[in-house]
Amino acid sequence: MDGVRPRPIDAVAALVAGGLTLATGYTGPVLVVLLAAAVPVLWMRRMPLTVAWTSAGTAVALLVLAVAVGVPPPAGALIWPPTCAFAAYGAMAYAGERRRAAQRWLPVIVLALAVLAVPDRLPLILRTDTAIALAALYGMYVAVSERLRRELAERAERLERERLAGEMHDVVTHRVSRMVLQAGVLAMTSGDERARAVAEELRATGGEALEELRHMVLLLRRGTGEGFDLGLPLPDLRPLVTESAQAGVPVELAVDGTPVPVAGCVGRTAYLLVQEALANVRKHAPGAEVRVLVRYLPGSVRITVRNTPGRPAAWIASGGPGMGLLDLRQRVELAGGTLEAGEDDDGGFRVEAVLPAS
Template identity: 70%
Template structure:
């Protein structure tokens, strides 16, 4: 939470714990063991649970060795201030720097340290002082952990609010400019006397409309605070504008939605829109006079987009269309979105484009 590297305050904790060791009354090898238990405090930010277990091990080892060899290792002095000296720092580190771990993992070494303190029945004042200090360290550690978590949540909320504000400004400014481009291109397409100029103006208008749709989708992603491919809260883009444009160009389209709509990722939604757009463009280009049907079928975990058209009429009017997207390019884009694309001719002169995407 405060970083993994040791800081000067960690060195101060080591010095304080080492300074409290001599008053415990230990000498010789026992004093070295208890003093060495304070050194791992330098790493309590990087490995808080390991440091807590080392402290618990030292605290339990000393009483056990005292039972095995009482003539060599005596219990701590009754007038010592605290035992073991590193206990409150290790307990604090387990509560603060291992806050993301499971509660059982955090509490087990602290319980072991408290149990080691209770192994001094003939040193009840020392055990009481040590237990009280450890309890205070644990309580303060829990307070710091909650405070840091709330601080992180407030920072994330502030960042999200700022992101939403920037997304709104981006949408307002860019949408205004692109809308003017689309309107001017539409006027030019209606007033141009040359077919090539009219087709170019119509392409500019169509690209501008696509840009507005992409921008609207990206702004929704920004406002939801998730990245492309991870957002699961956006509905499928509205396909009715494609149906209206296709009917205006002489290809009537029936739009059918089957099943309860499910939210999809931003990338899946935009790719599905492109599939329908490219399929209808190919119908207008290669099968003028045909009728088309767009089916959006929601199933558990998937959404299927089917564009099927009948055979065209050779003498039908052919609208001016752009270069469009080849089936190979369309398949690549679908696969990048995690879906599959199947294109085939049913044998009645028509064509069928089917794309399946995951909704999860």
């Protein structure tokens, strides 16, 4: 709302414009017209083009008056008209990006050309056009700075929304997935027909809840609901690489093949796989070198996280926050993929998942 109502600085600008007007030396009706043109400067944030055209119209009217009556602007005036610099600044800074450039520049050009027609006042012309040019440039700088500030704020808000969506997806989906798997096992192994029916209903309801959660999370991550049924590329893994490097574990990220859209649950599972694998490397193999390979194959995506020797046995017995191999394998299988994990011949550790691309 900063640009809707006047602020103290706007009142100062209007007072300065009024002071420059009094300093011109005009008297009588001309002085009244100039002072009236200085008053709208108070609203140059709310109505920048109106203020700019008021100043430009005043300049043209005074020029016509000077030619018709023979009353040129006083040579001692600092700039002419006194509101020209404020009008140029307001048009550039506050007119808004949605307006065409011609709408913002036209009153500024009229102001610059009007003073050129003043006879025998070269110093006044130079001062005025210099003031108009500097004010317009500064107004453009303010507009660009404000746009960048808004974009950075929107980006920070979007990143926070995506982070919260990811955390919600991780926590809720993991718990519901286990419930769905356990209900499926109960439906297949129970000897009671009624228990099997209830378990199957729980499994189906849990599956629907997972699908609805995926849609809701995608709304939070993308800002709109468009396109989530068409498939999306894998999430960007570079933030995980940067986070790991900041924690002292360098990671090499490689992508082989042509990226293709995948289902939302597949993309999130891939992201979670790399996230958990890197987290466990940082916990149990500090100082190890890690390589993440994403390979796109016909109909599938293979993701491999391999690290140099550390203490891989602790990976399986991991405690505290995070997912163990069993939980991660269940998550991958729920997305329709397979997971393999184990030690390499050189003593390192490898986690590899193959996920469907459709």
